[in-house]
Amino acid sequence: MNANPLLQIERLARSIMIMIMGCVFLGPLCVSICAQDSSLKPDLGKSIEGWFIVREHADRMHVPESLGEAIPEFEAVSIIMRFRGLIISAGEAHKLGPETMRIAMRKTIEKARNSPQVRSLPYDMIESVGRNSTLDIDFADEFIPLLGDSFSDIAERIRPGIDGIAIRRGSKWRMAYPNRMQSYGQAERPDRTVIRLLRELGLPPREPGELRRLEDIEFYRFEVLSLAQVEPDSMPYESFRGARLVPDTEDLDALADQIGRDAANALKQRLGSDPDKLIGKIDDAERLIALGLFGDYNYAQDKFDPLVGASADQLLAAWALARSAARNGMESRDERLRALTVFDLILERLAIVDAVEEMPLDDPKSAALAVIASLEADMAARTLGLKRTQPPLVVEARERLARELEDIDDQVSNTTLALRLLAAARLERAMPGSVDAETIEKLTGAIRSRVTPDKSIGILPWLLMCDDRTSEPDAELDHTRFETLLDAVISNQIGHSSSLVAVNAPIQDLKGGFVVGSNGRTTATASSLRPLLALAVYRNIELRLGERPDSEVEESYRLGLRFLRQLQIDEAHSNRGPRPERGRGNIRRTPWSNDASLADAAIALLICTERPPEPSKN
Numbered sequence: 001m002n003a004n005p006l007l008q009i010e011r012l013a014r015s016i017m018i019m020i021m022g023c024v025f026l027g028p029l030c031v032s033i034c035a036q037d038s039s040l041k042p043d044l045g046k047s048i049e050g051w052f053i054v055r056e057h058a059d060r061m062h063v064p065e066s067l068g069e070a071i072p073e074f075e076a077v078s079i080i081m082r083f084r085g086l087i088i089s090a091g092e093a094h095k096l097g098p099e100t101m102r103i104a105m106r107k108t109i110e111k112a113r114n115s116p117q118v119r120s121l122p123y124d125m126i127e128s129v130g131r132n133s134t135l136d137i138d139f140a141d142e143f144i145p146l147l148g149d150s151f152s153d154i155a156e157r158i159r160p161g162i163d164g165i166a167i168r169r170g171s172k173w174r175m176a177y178p179n180r181m182q183s184y185g186q187a188e189r190p191d192r193t194v195i196r197l198l199r200e201l202g203l204p205p206r207e208p209g210e211l212r213r214l215e216d217i218e219f220y221r222f223e224v225l226s227l228a229q230v231e232p233d234s235m236p237y238e239s240f241r242g243a244r245l246v247p248d249t250e251d252l253d254a255l256a257d258q259i260g261r262d263a264a265n266a267l268k269q270r271l272g273s274d275p276d277k278l279i280g281k282i283d284d285a286e287r288l289i290a291l292g293l294f295g296d297y298n299y300a301q302d303k304f305d306p307l308v309g310a311s312a313d314q315l316l317a318a319w320a321l322a323r324s325a326a327r328n329g330m331e332s333r334d335e336r337l338r339a340l341t342v343f344d345l346i347l348e349r350l351a352i353v354d355a356v357e358e359m360p361l362d363d364p365k366s367a368a369l370a371v372i373a374s375l376e377a378d379m380a381a382r383t384l385g386l387k388r389t390q391p392p393l394v395v396e397a398r399e400r401l402a403r404e405l406e407d408i409d410d411q412v413s414n415t416t417l418a419l420r421l422l423a424a425a426r427l428e429r430a431m432p433g434s435v436d437a438e439t440i441e442k443l444t445g446a447i448r449s450r451v452t453p454d455k456s457i458g459i460l461p462w463l464l465m466c467d468d469r470t471s472e473p474d475a476e477l478d479h480t481r482f483e484t485l486l487d488a489v490i491s492n493q494i495g496h497s498s499s500l501v502a503v504n505a506p507i508q509d510l511k512g513g514f515v516v517g518s519n520g521r522t523t524a525t526a527s528s529l530r531p532l533l534a535l536a537v538y539r540n541i542e543l544r545l546g547e548r549p550d551s552e553v554e555e556s557y558r559l560g561l562r563f564l565r566q567l568q569i570d571e572a573h574s575n576r577g578p579r580p581e582r583g584r585g586n587i588r589r590t591p592w593s594n595d596a597s598l599a600d601a602a603i604a605l606l607i608c609t610e611r612p613p614e615p616s617k618n
Helices: 004-020 026-035 044-060 097-114 151-156 178-182 189-200 208-214 252-269 284-291 311-325 333-350 366-383 391-405 414-430 435-452 457-465 483-490 526-544 551-567 598-609
Strands: 075-082 086-094 133-140 163-169 172-176 217-228
Touching: 044 075, 044 097, 044 133, 044 217, 075 097, 075 178, 086 097, 086 172, 086 178, 133 178, 151 189, 151 208, 163 178, 163 189, 172 189, 208 217, 252 311, 252 333, 252 551, 252 598, 311 333, 311 366, 311 391, 311 598, 333 366, 333 391, 366 391, 366 414, 391 414, 391 435, 414 435, 414 457, 457 483, 457 526, 483 526, 483 551, 526 551, 526 598, 551 598
Parallel strands: none
Antiparallel strands: 075 086, 075 133, 133 217, 163 172, 163 217
16 A cells, blocks of 8 residues: 555655755765765665655554555665664665665664564653664665685775665675674674684585585675764754764864864763762762873773772873863863862872772883873963872882983883883973982883884874974974984875875765774774874974974874764764763774774873964853
8 A cells, every 4th residue: 555645755755855955954965975886885865865754664663564665675784773772673685676675674673673672662752762763774785795715805805884784685685884884893804704604504504615515605795884873853964984074174273172172071080989989088988080181992882801900090181181170172071170180080080999900010111101191281270270288109209210220221111211201301391300310311212213214103193292492483393303203103194195005085974094004905993093193293393393383294183183073973973882981982993993093092092182382262
């Protein structure tokens, strides 16, 4: 039976409205189309029409036996329903002709009705679940055969979070959709997904080449057009690996402020208790309060692993928060004061060692980081007109640092040496006579003799921070000092006009990332943050000396901030998890990952503070 003509007219009118006003409501759609191979994806207008049909029936939590003849047809459809950030249902259908979308809807809504989250609700609330759920829908049309005789051959041809995987055995098909693989944390290991699909088809996990000789079997990849929404009543947008594609044309200071505010939020949200429960004696009933900052975070599952952050990572976060508190313009005064409060809580709680924690200064980097962080906090307090006393942990850290500077251990990492040099230089600058020149020269010599240029990229930010000439406006910056290393950094940036790895990004969301390591793949991860921090420090030195940074440095900094924001969980992305406020601002390990480390959020905040001070603003 045909659908109600009024409903058909309403759907057509809405589709026309969306197509005409796409630039207003669906700006990211146009950007994302360029990022993917549009020839492999379904038609945009057809997909929007399909999305509204799904939305209509999800609101009602009912799918009739027939939707009429005018509904759009797709080769495959996958639907994910989220209620309050939690996935309550996921349904799919493929190769069913005009029925594909209807069957996918029916499966999704049936699973939603039977999900534990929905069944636990009062009866009168169940019917409203659909209206209060968000939808992520993957539409697919074209399937491309995957060549290769081994699992590794197949996996190398899959772009995580972009390509779906399909296997056909005779007339039976099994699919794995990119949006669903990413939501469940399976995007990083496509070889495991292939093995799972083979088992679902009743096949052993043998190599693809061997299976082709024994069976009528074929392997495919497919690209989807993915439409998602931030809130249940919001308009859809095209998502790219679960996120919006960030343009590279935004104002630099505005972008850095946004990244910095969100990164500071991520660090403050990691505190193991209410920051208003302030410093003081903690009894046994409140031991959790003493755990300081939680560790690395999976925002899709709302889980921390490890539960408690490593002491060095917590001190790095404390440093970043103190530096943020000292900066005018990025955050309000209230948020800057809160950052200092969280700083004090981190250092207090690190000193209270629970059974699941390590001794705070056992990590070779910790003493240096504690000293650097405390000096930043002193500066922030002066900027805000506050008085503060040094926490006991800082006093202990300074004593330990003095001993560590006297004895340079050959087993100590290059990063530890660079941080100790930075701590010594800043301590001497803040309190002349604290560290003698011979000790600093000895440490500098050790770094020069041990660190080759190819091993120095990781410690380049800390070495650049040792430069104290920002306090001398008339000093001439030695442009050749780090020129070779900075050129090497820029030459490995995806999308830079001087790039030696990829002038044009192979995938648009990688634009601005740095290729770190030698795995042979042109891709970028959160490892890009340290090269970007080095560029930000170098650029900040030049600006504070009144010089204009080189055009290549400016281009690299602009693209690097773009990639950093692409990795950052924004408001739209955070709503895909059960705790949006806790997830917002974290830095994903890769564009297709759900995991975010404590250290990366801290480095992101440091990057955004490496700019000349701005006038105070709200």
